[in-house]
Each structure stands twice: as C-alpha cells, then as structure tokens.
Amino acid sequence: MARITRRGVLAAAAALGGGRAGGAAAQEQQLLPHERELHEAARREGELTWYTGQMQAEPSEAIGRAFTERFPGVKVNVVRSTSQVAFQRxxxxARAGVAQCxxxxxxxxxxLTLLKRQERLAxxxxxxxxxxxxxVREAGDPDGYFQVSYLAIYLIGRHRRVTEAEAPRSWRDLLDPRWRGQIAVGHPGFSGAIGSLCVALRKLYGWDYFRQLERNRPHIGRxxxxxxxxxxxGERTIGMGVPSPTTLLSIARGNPLALVYPADGTLMVPAPSGALRNAxxxxxxxxxxxxxASPAYSRATRPFFAESLRPExxxxxxxxxxxxxxxxxPTAEEVERGIPEVKELWRDTFGV
Known part of the structure; x- marks a missing residue:
C-alpha cells in the first residue's frame, strides 16, 4: 500500500489548483468535433430539463452531474418519476401550451412511438x-426520432430469509399459496416496466395468472x-418485477437481497429517449x-449496475x-396496445 505523506497531499493540491484553468480546455480537446460544436451552442442555452422514468433518483442525478462535468456550463434539471407519471406531466x-421538457x-x-406519431419529437x-x-442501435427508431438509452431488466428479488432452495424459480411459482402476504410489486398505472411485465405475462399465461396472484395478497406500490x-x-420477502440495477446496488450496500432469474423469462425492455420538438x-x-449514446454515459451508469450500451x-x-x-x-406494438388494457384489468382484479 502506498504511504500518503503531508508533502504528497500538498503537492497534489497544488497540481489540482494549477490545473483548474486548463481543465476545461483539456476536456474540450477530448470532445469529438460534433460534440464541441453542439457544446458551444448548448452553453449559450445554459441548461436542459430531463423528464425520466428510467432509473431511480440517485443514478438519474448522477447522470446529470456526469453530463455537466463532460460539458461544463450546461446544467441538467432532472425531473425523475415513474414512467407513467412522467408521461402524464x-x-x-402540452394541454397547457407549456414547453418545459x-x-x-x-x-x-x-x-415515444405515440409522441412520434403526434409529431412532438425532434x-x-x-x-x-x-x-x-x-x-441497442437496432432497437432505436429507424427514422431517428428516439434512441434506446437504457436496457431495463426486471426479474424476481428475494430477501435472504428465503433461501435459494426455497425461492421461487419462475413467475408461475409466485402463485404458490405459501407466498401469500410475502410479495411486493409495482403498479402498471404508474410504472411502464410493470405495465410491460403484465403484457408479457398475460401473453404467456392469460389474465387468469393475475387473478391467482391476487389471492396471495401482494403489496402494490407504484x-x-x-x-x-x-x-x-424486511416487510416483504419476495419482489416481483424488481429492476436489476436497483437490486444489485442495494446488495452492494450490504442489504440481504438476492436476484432470481425466472426460468420462464427475465423481462428486458429497450427503454427509449427522445428530444421534444418544442424543446x-x-x-x-x-x-x-x-x-x-457515448461511452461516458455507460461509464456514469455502471456504478449503479445499469447494463452497458457500449462495447468499451x-x-x-x-x-x-x-x-x-x-x-x-414484448414488442413496442404489444406494449402500446396492451398497457391500457392491463391497467383496466389490474384495477378490476386488485382494486387499486
């Protein structure tokens, strides 16, 4: 282990102070020509507002900071919520004639496909x-109106009070009466991910799957x-449709959780982003x-266990x-057609 001395600390501090003036110039040199050109124009605007339902609040804020570190003078106003709430906002x-996002x-x-049809995306x-x-590249819009910015992975989580041998191994296993009062899940009326999961499981097993799930009295959040x-x-022992990054981050921080990759399929949703036409x-x-789309973004999200979008x-x-x-x-068409249906079925079945 290297020994840290007072002289070394002072020398490092001096180097840091002396390098601040040149730091921005060095950063600018690292940018690609098209990034430099856009950065100059964006710096005159000074900020942007990002409505996001993809990652949780902490990584979303970290993404905003990483962007500003790479592109000084441009602040990101992060507005994080669930996907459905972000879309409602x-x-x-739009109804108020206000351009904020x-x-x-x-x-x-x-x-995003609806916004494209409504000609609201740039x-x-x-x-x-x-x-x-x-x-990731192929899952983007072929006409260039949106791109994939997050590979959303959703599966089953367990508290370690449930051993690996006892744990459910599939989505169907969650219907076992022994999990009554032990399951927690989000709500398709608020979470786009849970909406997509409902669409996928309905396609696999029909809506009767959820009628049986209701008998196990899951705790329904947002x-x-x-x-x-x-x-x-420790209030519940099984999480249904939990995000892989959020769960892995919790595990890394010492929480007694584990992931279960369901034998009948882990949900993967290519989650898109687009710029508004009236931005x-x-x-x-x-x-x-x-x-x-750059390596800097994938590096910024990696500490939060997001899937990398770049080979580097x-x-x-x-x-x-x-x-x-x-x-x-599920395809974008299945999601667009299916989520409104499963929202109504969910409310009828679970009463929320």
Whole structure:
C-alpha cells in the first residue's frame, strides 16, 4: 500500500489548483468535433430539463452531474418519476401550451412511438449512436426520432430469509399459496416496466395468472423499485418485477437481497429517449442525446449496475450475461396496445 505523506497531499493540491484553468480546455480537446460544436451552442442555452422514468433518483442525478462535468456550463434539471407519471406531466404541459421538457425518457416504449406519431419529437440521430452495441442501435427508431438509452431488466428479488432452495424459480411459482402476504410489486398505472411485465405475462399465461396472484395478497406500490425498499426493510420477502440495477446496488450496500432469474423469462425492455420538438433548449437536448449514446454515459451508469450500451464498457458486476438467460421482450406494438388494457384489468382484479 502506498504511504500518503503531508508533502504528497500538498503537492497534489497544488497540481489540482494549477490545473483548474486548463481543465476545461483539456476536456474540450477530448470532445469529438460534433460534440464541441453542439457544446458551444448548448452553453449559450445554459441548461436542459430531463423528464425520466428510467432509473431511480440517485443514478438519474448522477447522470446529470456526469453530463455537466463532460460539458461544463450546461446544467441538467432532472425531473425523475415513474414512467407513467412522467408521461402524464408531459401531457399536462402540452394541454397547457407549456414547453418545459427538453428530453423525455421512459420505460414504456409506447410513449415515444405515440409522441412520434403526434409529431412532438425532434428528428435527431446522434452520431455517437454508431458505436452502440448492435442490439441497442437496432432497437432505436429507424427514422431517428428516439434512441434506446437504457436496457431495463426486471426479474424476481428475494430477501435472504428465503433461501435459494426455497425461492421461487419462475413467475408461475409466485402463485404458490405459501407466498401469500410475502410479495411486493409495482403498479402498471404508474410504472411502464410493470405495465410491460403484465403484457408479457398475460401473453404467456392469460389474465387468469393475475387473478391467482391476487389471492396471495401482494403489496402494490407504484414504481418497480418500491419492492426493493420493502425487501430491505424486511416487510416483504419476495419482489416481483424488481429492476436489476436497483437490486444489485442495494446488495452492494450490504442489504440481504438476492436476484432470481425466472426460468420462464427475465423481462428486458429497450427503454427509449427522445428530444421534444418544442424543446426550449434544442441544442442542449441534442447534446444530451449524444451523451447518452457515448461511452461516458455507460461509464456514469455502471456504478449503479445499469447494463452497458457500449462495447468499451463492461457489464455490471453481479449480473448474468443476457445471452445466458431466457428473455421476455414484448414488442413496442404489444406494449402500446396492451398497457391500457392491463391497467383496466389490474384495477378490476386488485382494486387499486
């Protein structure tokens, strides 16, 4: 182990102080030509507002800080909520004739396809998107109105009071009466991820699956991340449709949780982002989309266990490679058609 001396600390501090003036210039030199051009225009705008329902609040704020560190002089106003709430906010803005949001990110793919049809998105294909892994690049809009910014992975979580041998091994196992009063899940009326999960499981097993699930009296929150909080507190032992990044981050912080990759499929949702056509800060919005497609974004999200979008950045620690697990991947069309239906069925079945 290297020994830290007072002289070394003082020398480092002096170097840091002397390097501040040149830090911005060095950062600018690292930018690609198209990023430098956009950065100059975005710096005149000074900020952007990002409505996001993709990651939890802590990583979302960290993404905003990482963007500003890479592009000084451009602040990100992060407005984080569940995907459905974020879309409701955007819809309220439109009805009021107000333009507040620059970039919109959702786990519900249908939000972006609807916005595209309504001609509310700006057409912009980031140049950095050419370096994304093929699955992510190909899942973007072919006309360039939105791109995938998050590979959303949802599965089963367990408190370690439930041993690996006892744990459910599939979504169907959650119907076992022994899990009565032990399951926590989000709500498809608030969470795009849970909406997509309902669409996928309805396709597999029919809506009778959820009628049987209701008999086990699950605790129903809002966000897909809410069950992780309940598991951490020991109030429930099984989380249904929990986000892989949120759960892995909780495990890394010492909470007694574990992930279960269901034998009948782990849900993967390519979650998109797009710039609004009436964005008040259009250059900053385009620059943010370039950032999302860059290695810097995947490096910023890796400490929060998000799946990497770039080949240069390794996958998160503790996660299984996606090519080694069966996946449930409803199409954008299935999600757009199915989520309104499952919201109504859910309220009829669960009473909330």
């Amino acid at each position: 955007l819809s309220q803005d 620059d970039v919109f990110s959702s786990v519900d793919q249908s939000h 057409q912009y294909r980031p140049l950095n998107a050419s370096g994304l892994i093929p699955a 966000s897909a991340g809410d069950p992780v909080t309940l598991l951490n507190a 008040p800060h259009p250059n900053a919005a385009r620059l943010f989309l370039e950032f999302i 950045v390794p996958p998160p620690d503790g996660a299984r490679p996606l090519d080694q697990v069966p996946l449930l991947m």
